[in-house]
Amino acid sequence: MKITVNGEMHDVAVAPDMPLLWVLRDELKLTGTKYGCGIAQCGACTVHIDGVAVRSCQMPVGDLEGEVTTIEGLGQPQVLHAVQAAWVEHQVAQCGYCQSGQIMAAASFLDTNPDPTDADIDRVMSANLCRCGTYPRIREAVKTAAASLRGA
Amino acid sequence: MRRLITVTGLLLSGAALASDGHGLVIKTPPVGSVSRTDGLQAWEKIHAVVSHPRCVNCHTDEQNLPMWSGPEYADVRPHGMNIHAGESRIGAETLTCQTCHVTSTRPNTVPRAAPHTGMEWRLAPAEFLWFGVDGRTICEQIRDPERNGGRDGAGLVEHITHDAEKKGFITWGFDPGAGREPAPGGMQAHLDDMIVWVAAEMPCPE
Known part of the structure; x- marks a missing residue:
């Protein structure tokens, strides 16, 4: 079947019930997306x-x-998304395992809510777990990214 | 609309028909053959379904919090992960329900995973309040077009057949999979009960 990932179309020969995560990591070798729990808990x-x-x-x-x-x-490394740039600025990552999921969640959220309150950020990001406990830095980085995207 | 007219016609005429779209049999009793007692008995079975945790956990009030209750949980509490569905009731303000509850008609097979249906996951409208509400109050809400999405009796029947076509939330409630306790009965029995209750002019317990 054909799927488009990062602007590129791929033809993958997999069972239709295979989770997208498996396709990304095992078939397309895009290993930036991580496996954590497999049940939408992390x-x-x-x-x-x-x-x-x-x-x-x-x-x-x-x-x-x-x-x-x-x-x-x-x-891209030379043209970071605002959320990625904020992550670097605040040195958010510790072990880093959860961070691609955190960044993707934050980037999607800021598309629809460009001026979030702390409570908004906590509501969105509470469903992304970080076992290193980088949550205070995540919240600050999301606020910095929001301001950057607003052009502040 | 065509389907609504068809269901209305069946309710008037008395018939049994299987629709190829939803796979259910619409068995409509002849006009005048269903007593109030029959209707109340049918309501009790409907109530057993709509008061089950599979249904009430997403029929919550204007606080817009989905609930976790039922035998799978140690206690009754709001959905974990600080989830708040917002006034949109789909989580659009912060985190959409569909971020975890994807839309798929495939069976739910993975224990403790986010369940999915063929409809986009969401809370029911706040006026369809079932969580923590007694049966009589639920009954009066369901028969009130002002508070049931504008449905008359035929509309309530069509609500079930439409869900069966889509493999939506009602269908999922009877077949939640992955170790979850299903609502009692099944889609056909629920449809039968709804038709009888509607034919009895939707009586509610006193």
Whole structure:
């Protein structure tokens, strides 16, 4: 079946009930998206489908409608997405395992809510777990990214 | 609209028909053959369904919080992960329900994963309040077009057949999969009960 990931079309020969996460990592070798729990409890596998955050471990690839963006397609090392730049500025990552999911969740959220309150940020980001406990830096980085995207 | 007219016609005429779209049999009793007692008995079975945790957990009030209750949970509490569905009831203000609850008609097979249906995951409208509400109050809400999405009796029947076509939330409630306790009965029995209750002019317990 054909799927579009980061602007590129791929033809993958997989079972339609294979989770998108497996396709991304094992078939397309896009390993920036992480496997955490496999049951939508941790958020590590978050990608965008037509710009909206989705847990890729829950999406059967046969039911996929829309274009996928992974952390590899959000920005580039020389042209970081505002959320990625804020992550660097605040030195958010500790072990880093959950961070691509955190960044994808934040980027999708700021598309629809460019001026979030702390409560808004906590509501969105509470579903993305970080075992290193980088939550205070995540919140600050989201606020910095929001201001950057607003042109402040 | 065509389907609504068809269902209305069946309710008037008395018939049994299987529609190829939803796979259910519409067994309509002849006009005048259903007593109020029959209707109340049918309501009790409908109530057993709509008061089940599979249904009430997403029929919550204007606080817009989905609930976690039922035998799968140690206690009754709001959905974990600080989830708030917002006034949109789909989480559009912060985190959409569909971020985790994808739209798929495939069976739910993975324990403790986010369940999915063929309809986009969301809370029911706040006026369809079932969580923590007694049966009589639910009954009066369901028969009130002002508070049931503008549905008359035929509309309530069509609501079930439409859900069966889409493999939506009602269908999922009877077949939640992955170790979750289903609502009692099944889609056909629920449809049968709804038709009887509607034919009895939707009586509610006193």
